[in-house]
Amino acid sequence: MAKLRGLTILFAAVLMAVLYSAPSEAQIFGRKNDDSAVRLNELEERMRNLTGQIEQLSYQMREIQDQLRRMQEDNEYRFEQLEGGAGGGNRPAPGKRSDLGQPQGIDQNQGLAPGPKTLGTLGGGGDAEWSASGGYSTDEQQPAPLGNGPIDLSQLAGGGGLDGVPGIGQDEGTARAGDQIAGLTSSTGDPREDYNRAYSQAVNGDYVSAEEGFQSFLQLYPQDRLAPSAQYWLGESLLAQRKFREAADAFLKTYTEHPGGDKSADSLLKLGVSLQGLGERDAACATFSELQTKYPNAAPAVLEQARDERRRAKCS
Numbered sequence: 001m002a003k004l005r006g007l008t009i010l011f012a013a014v015l016m017a018v019l020y021s022a023p024s025e026a027q028i029f030g031r032k033n034d035d036s037a038v039r040l041n042e043l044e045e046r047m048r049n050l051t052g053q054i055e056q057l058s059y060q061m062r063e064i065q066d067q068l069r070r071m072q073e074d075n076e077y078r079f080e081q082l083e084g085g086a087g088g089g090n091r092p093a094p095g096k097r098s099d100l101g102q103p104q105g106i107d108q109n110q111g112l113a114p115g116p117k118t119l120g121t122l123g124g125g126g127d128a129e130w131s132a133s134g135g136y137s138t139d140e141q142q143p144a145p146l147g148n149g150p151i152d153l154s155q156l157a158g159g160g161g162l163d164g165v166p167g168i169g170q171d172e173g174t175a176r177a178g179d180q181i182a183g184l185t186s187s188t189g190d191p192r193e194d195y196n197r198a199y200s201q202a203v204n205g206d207y208v209s210a211e212e213g214f215q216s217f218l219q220l221y222p223q224d225r226l227a228p229s230a231q232y233w234l235g236e237s238l239l240a241q242r243k244f245r246e247a248a249d250a251f252l253k254t255y256t257e258h259p260g261g262d263k264s265a266d267s268l269l270k271l272g273v274s275l276q277g278l279g280e281r282d283a284a285c286a287t288f289s290e291l292q293t294k295y296p297n298a299a300p301a302v303l304e305q306a307r308d309e310r311r312r313a314k315c316s
Contacts, residue, residue, distance in 0.1 A: 285315035
């Protein structure tokens with residue numbers, strides 16, 4: 001009996017020990033679960049911080065890439081100027097690139113906006129900034145009178161003309177004017193010298209002399225490697241004088257006669273500006289759309305001005 005009573009007491013003691021230890025173990029497990037939740041929250045917070053840092057670094061990388069691109073364009077200008085030799089002495093130095101926005105009006109007594117680029121620079125970048133930054137404006141001028149309706153530009157990419165606009169795509173009058181101008185402009189006999197002189201006149205605001213110089217260049221050196229750039233800047237000189245028909249014809253020739261050239265995207269942009277000056281809003285909008293579709297990787301300045309011109313023309 002004494003032995004049985006001892007076993008009973010021992011069993012009761014063990015049972016009480018188990019019952020008292022259970023809450024303690026539950027508390028331990030509960031603390032472990034709480035610690036895991038805290039650590040998980042800390043990991044999530046660190047992940048959010050890392051994501052924010054990565055986004056910030058990506059933004060800084062894009063800024064650095066833009067700066068490098070601008071430095072490269074500036075260096076290309078300087079190399080082109082050095083390669084030009086003595087003939088490039090009259091070229092302006094590159095200035096700070098201005099933001100594209102509302103163009104300023106014409107001032108024949110002042111030079112053009114800072115930042116003109118040497119013609120022939122790859123990618124077409126920079127030439128559009130000449131007018132976009134203050135060379136001339138097409139916002140407030142009265143559109144030239146028209147004889148026909150909107151133009152169909154569906155054949156533009158395939159070399160089609162703009163015969164639907166009076167005076168555009170008709171070469172006889174332009175050729176006769178070119179013959180007369182060629183006789184008025186003296187030539188040095190050196191294509192680069194003649195080109196640099198006309199270019200210097202253009203960037204210094206002497207658009208009439210520049211028009212004559214580029215017309216003469218194209219008459220004398222139609223096969224020269226600078227002919228596409230001369231054709232393009234002839235259009236710029238005409239557009240600066242608000243000779244929209246002649247300018248549209250010059251830009252169309254640059255685009256169709258020199259497909260895939262450095263001035264293709266710029267020529268489409270200025271063709272659209274010229275058409276807008278003529279009051280051909282639908283044709284201008286179609287031209288801007290052609291530019292954005294066919295040259296999505298054109299210079300940022302060209303694409304940005306195309307978007308601005310589309311908004312200004314209220315294109316759909």
